[in-house]
Amino acid sequence: MRRLPFFLAIGAALVLLLIGIIFPDLPLYLRTQVAPTVPTVTTHQFAWTPPADTELGEHTLTIVAGDDKGNQTSKDIIINVTAPSGALKVSRVKVAPTATVGDLTFDVSEEATTKVDYDVLRSFARARTKETPQAAISHAYTLDQLVSCTNYRYKIQGQGSSGQIQDGVRTFVTAGCPGDAAFKGGTTRDISSARGGVVNRPDRVTLAIPGGFHTTDANFQILQLERDTALAAIGKPANREPISGLYEVKALVDATTSITSFNQPITVTMAYEPSVTTNEATITIYRWDGSTWQPLSDCVANTAAKTVTCTTTQFSTFGAFGQGGGTQDPEGGGDDEQETSSGDSSGGSDSGGDGGGDSSSDEASAAPVRTLNFQVEQGHTILGSYSGIQKSGSQTVVKLAHPGAVLERQVTAPRDNYWLDVHVRHDRPGPIHMAVYLNNRAWKVIKFDQNDNKYRTHRIGLLRNFAGARIRFRLLNDTYDKANPANEELDRNLFIDWYRLTTGSSPAVAPPPSSRPQTASRRSAGWNILPQLNSYITQELGAAHVTFDIWQYYARRLTAPTNSPEAIQSETQLRNVMQYWKGVRPARPRGD
Numbered sequence: 001m002r003r004l005p006f007f008l009a010i011g012a013a014l015v016l017l018l019i020g021i022i023f024p025d026l027p028l029y030l031r032t033q034v035a036p037t038v039p040t041v042t043t044h045q046f047a048w049t050p051p052a053d054t055e056l057g058e059h060t061l062t063i064v065a066g067d068d069k070g071n072q073t074s075k076d077i078i079i080n081v082t083a084p085s086g087a088l089k090v091s092r093v094k095v096a097p098t099a100t101v102g103d104l105t106f107d108v109s110e111e112a113t114t115k116v117d118y119d120v121l122r123s124f125a126r127a128r129t130k131e132t133p134q135a136a137i138s139h140a141y142t143l144d145q146l147v148s149c150t151n152y153r154y155k156i157q158g159q160g161s162s163g164q165i166q167d168g169v170r171t172f173v174t175a176g177c178p179g180d181a182a183f184k185g186g187t188t189r190d191i192s193s194a195r196g197g198v199v200n201r202p203d204r205v206t207l208a209i210p211g212g213f214h215t216t217d218a219n220f221q222i223l224q225l226e227r228d229t230a231l232a233a234i235g236k237p238a239n240r241e242p243i244s245g246l247y248e249v250k251a252l253v254d255a256t257t258s259i260t261s262f263n264q265p266i267t268v269t270m271a272y273e274p275s276v277t278t279n280e281a282t283i284t285i286y287r288w289d290g291s292t293w294q295p296l297s298d299c300v301a302n303t304a305a306k307t308v309t310c311t312t313t314q315f316s317t318f319g320a321f322g323q324g325g326g327t328q329d330p331e332g333g334g335d336d337e338q339e340t341s342s343g344d345s346s347g348g349s350d351s352g353g354d355g356g357g358d359s360s361s362d363e364a365s366a367a368p369v370r371t372l373n374f375q376v377e378q379g380h381t382i383l384g385s386y387s388g389i390q391k392s393g394s395q396t397v398v399k400l401a402h403p404g405a406v407l408e409r410q411v412t413a414p415r416d417n418y419w420l421d422v423h424v425r426h427d428r429p430g431p432i433h434m435a436v437y438l439n440n441r442a443w444k445v446i447k448f449d450q451n452d453n454k455y456r457t458h459r460i461g462l463l464r465n466f467a468g469a470r471i472r473f474r475l476l477n478d479t480y481d482k483a484n485p486a487n488e489e490l491d492r493n494l495f496i497d498w499y500r501l502t503t504g505s506s507p508a509v510a511p512p513p514s515s516r517p518q519t520a521s522r523r524s525a526g527w528n529i530l531p532q533l534n535s536y537i538t539q540e541l542g543a544a545h546v547t548f549d550i551w552q553y554y555a556r557r558l559t560a561p562t563n564s565p566e567a568i569q570s571e572t573q574l575r576n577v578m579q580y581w582k583g584v585r586p587a588r589p590r591g592d
Helices: 006-023 228-236 530-541 546-558 573-583
Strands: 057-066 072-081 092-099 102-119 128-143 151-160 171-175 182-190 197-201 205-209 219-225 242-251 266-271 279-288 293-295 296-302 307-312 318-322 371-375 381-383 387-394 396-400 406-426 432-438 441-448 457-474 494-502
Touching: 057 128, 092 151, 102 396, 128 151, 151 307, 182 197, 197 219, 205 406, 205 457, 219 228, 242 266, 242 381, 266 318, 279 296, 279 307, 296 457, 307 457, 307 530, 318 494, 371 406, 387 432, 387 573, 396 406, 406 432, 406 441, 441 457, 457 494, 530 546, 530 573
Parallel strands: none
Antiparallel strands: 057 072, 092 102, 102 128, 102 151, 151 171, 182 219, 197 205, 205 266, 219 242, 242 318, 266 307, 279 293, 279 318, 296 307, 371 494, 381 406, 387 396, 396 494, 406 457, 406 494, 432 441, 432 457
């Protein structure tokens, strides 16, 4: 009897061994430990708690997985956000908007006191509030002092005997659009007056907003209207036909106040769809001023990309028009950015010739030469695993490290014919291909096949009558040996130093400041920002990062000579660099 436990232990071990052989997928603690096979599959759990101001309804959660070679896969999951169980619920919510007020009614699941915050800002930073101390089931409010044809956000809050109301964010659009046209969808975004930004209704309208556009931050809105209904009421520009949608464009500082004019011109880019009889040379964007259609300034049509770009200092109702036949009103739709597939033309040259410019012999304007230089560290969006700003010898460059990695920026320029040049190298044997996009549409695919790991200036092509666009550089083909991941000879990276727009006919003209020989350096304008450096660190990085380590890094760059590629010489540049390092290294947002 005393030996029975020993036999039981032996028997149990044999049973577990057999289970592990027959059922290898059971957890390790139920079977003998065997080294996992390659590749391994890991399971991750994620929890997402919607913020209190999350709009109710369906949301798309995108899960992205990647490895250390830059390979990625993603999957979209639809999540329906509802009020928490146990919370007081609202029902029969209705807003009856006019041009200046919104009559809101709703019921609560039990008697409760309620209040309603409403604003145009997504942050609700300047919200107006309506409330009543009287507990009730049915509630009614008049949201007043509204702006016509404007998108509003509101939150219903309250307290009952068994809990609080949790209802998320709801929206409505006021009446008073031209011709009482219906609302077909839109895009809104809060923009900093100091930094500016971009508001994009994909494949429709893009607003490029410079810093200093106004003294106050604002909410920018692009609302697509039922075009034909509106035009039937207000008419069309003389001898012009519509070839785009019709959009109500607004900027508001709060729920009651819109901006009537801007301190800096706003660049408007609008997609159009010409008919077979449209004269594309006549295409321009018009603004309805309440009584007549006014053409915008400095309009340039890109007939290849089918976009027209203009500038304006006032907002209202906008549409693209041209002589000849009109086209159908485009459908409304979601606001997700859609990118066209790249073309198959190639370009780029190490010889200093055309190298992928347009096949026409037209040259950019001869004299005087105008050159706009763009340092990649300043004011750009960088996307892609293992991609980002880094030092390359004495140069500060952007590394694009895997297929789909992107460097992009919205640029504006005085209207002219410009060559686009880029200074770049690749560190592994070519060929390497890079796509260049203008306003989300593929323009050129450039082939790099020099294998000496040196920087060269490549001429991409000629931009005729160019006044502005969102320029995107995208690495297409980074490959590696999956059977032998240690084979780094096939792991290709692209390093972009700078690019420029120039009216000069030779790629060698007017190098950017970082590579132009300097005879003397001047005191950097960053010295003037230095006394307020801790304030900028607090605003952009948070008070926890007001440390000597962080201060020393940015102080060194603010006081660097003007001919140094590390020099920070403006508030906007300082904020952009801080935002970059905050995204790359949130725990220590600074460079090396």
